[in-house]
Amino acid sequence: MTERFGRDLIRGSLDLMVLSVLAGGSQYGYSIQKRIRAASGDRVSLPAGTLYPLLHKLEEDKLIRSRWDNEGGRRRKWYDLTAKGKRKLTEQAKEWTSYAECLGRLLGPVLGGVEARG
Amino acid sequence: MTERFGRDLIRGSLDLMVLSVLAGGSQYGYSIQKRIRAASGDRVSLPAGTLYPLLHKLEEDKLIRSRWDNEGGRRRKWYDLTAKGKRKLTEQAKEWTSYAECLGRLLGPVLGGVEARG
DNA sequence: GCTGGATATATAGTTGACACATATATCGCC
DNA sequence: GGCGATATATGTGTCAACTATATATCCAGC
Numbered sequence: 001m002t003e004r005f006g007r008d009l010i011r012g013s014l015d016l017m018v019l020s021v022l023a024g025g026s027q028y029g030y031s032i033q034k035r036i037r038a039a040s041g042d043r044v045s046l047p048a049g050t051l052y053p054l055l056h057k058l059e060e061d062k063l064i065r066s067r068w069d070n071e072g073g074r075r076r077k078w079y080d081l082t083a084k085g086k087r088k089l090t091e092q093a094k095e096w097t098s099y100a101e102c103l104g105r106l107l108g109p110v111l112g113g114v115e116a117r118g
Numbered sequence: 119m120t121e122r123f124g125r126d127l128i129r130g131s132l133d134l135m136v137l138s139v140l141a142g143g144s145q146y147g148y149s150i151q152k153r154i155r156a157a158s159g160d161r162v163s164l165p166a167g168t169l170y171p172l173l174h175k176l177e178e179d180k181l182i183r184s185r186w187d188n189e190g191g192r193r194r195k196w197y198d199l200t201a202k203g204k205r206k207l208t209e210q211a212k213e214w215t216s217y218a219e220c221l222g223r224l225l226g227p228v229l230g231g232v233e234a235r236g
Numbered sequence: 237g238c239t240g241g242a243t244a245t246a247t248a249g250t251t252g253a254c255a256c257a258t259a260t261a262t263c264g265c266c
Numbered sequence: 267g268g269c270g271a272t273a274t275a276t277g278t279g280t281c282a283a284c285t286a287t288a289t290a291t292c293c294a295g296c
Binding site: 125126129146147148166167169170171173174192193194195 | 253
C-alpha cells in the first residue's frame with residue numbers, strides 16, 4: 001500500500017505544495033522537503049534536484065524571499081512567503097480546488113457509490 | 119471568470135479524463151474533445167494535437183480499442199474501453215482521488231474557513 | 237458548383253517542468 | 267578520520283503536452 005504518486009500527477013502542484021508549507025512560517029529547503037514528505041504520508045518525495053531549482057524560480061518570481069542564517073548553529077537558507085507569494089498561494093489553491101471538483105464530477109460515475117456517501 | 123486551468127495542473131490527468139469519458143460508452147475523438155470541454159464548463163479544452171496522439175498511445179497500451187464506422191453517414195474512428203482499460207481507469211481514479219485528498223489536507227489551513235462549510 | 241466554416245483525424249517538431257546525476261560542505265557519531 | 271545524515275547547488279536528460287500544419291468530408295449561403 002501507499003505507493004508513491006505518479007510524477008505527472010504531482011506535476012503542476014509542486015509550486016502550490018511548497019508555497020502552502022511556507023504559509024506556516026519560515027522554512028529552509030531541506031525542512032520543506034521533509035514536511036511535504038511527512039504531510040503526504042511518504043507518498044510525495046521531491047528530490048533535491050527538483051526542490052532547489054524550484055525555490056530559486058519562486059524567489060526570482062518574488063513569491064518567496066530568502067536569507068542565510070545560522071539559527072541552530074548551522075548555516076541554512078531560510079525562505080518566507082512575500083505578500084505576492086501569499087496572493088499567489090490563495091489563487092493557486094482555489095484553482096486547484098476548483099479543478100479537483102471539476103475532475104471529481106467527471107469521475108463521479110466511475111467511482112460509483114464509493115464517493116456518493118462521503 | 120471561469121478561466122482555463124493551467125496546462126501543468128491538468129497534466130497527468132488527461133489519460134484519466136479520456137478513459138472516464140469512454141466509461142460512458144463508445145465515443146470518437148472529436149466527441150471526446152467536446153464532452154470534456156462541456157463537462158469542465160469550457161475550462162479544459164484539449165487540442166486535437168494532444169488528443170489524437172493520446173488516443174493512439176492508449177490504444178497501443180491496449181487500454182482502448184478502435185474501429186472505423188460510418189454510423190451517422192460519416193466516417194469516424196470509434197473508441198471503446200477494453201477490460202484492461204476499465205481496470206486502469208478504476209485504479210487511476212482512486213489514485214487521483216487519494217492525491218486530491220492528500221493535497222487538500224495540505225491546503226486546508228491555507229483555504230481557511232472558505233471550504234469548511236462547503 | 238464554389239467558397240468558407242465546422243467536423244474529423246493525423247503527425248512532425250518544439251517546449252518546459254521535473255528528474256537524474258553529480259558536486260560540495262558541515263555536523264555528529266564511533 | 268571515516269561514514270551517514272544534513273544541506274544546498276547545477277548541468278543534462280526526459281517525455282507529456284502543445285504548436286503548427288496537413289488532409290478530407292459535410293453543409294450552408296451565394
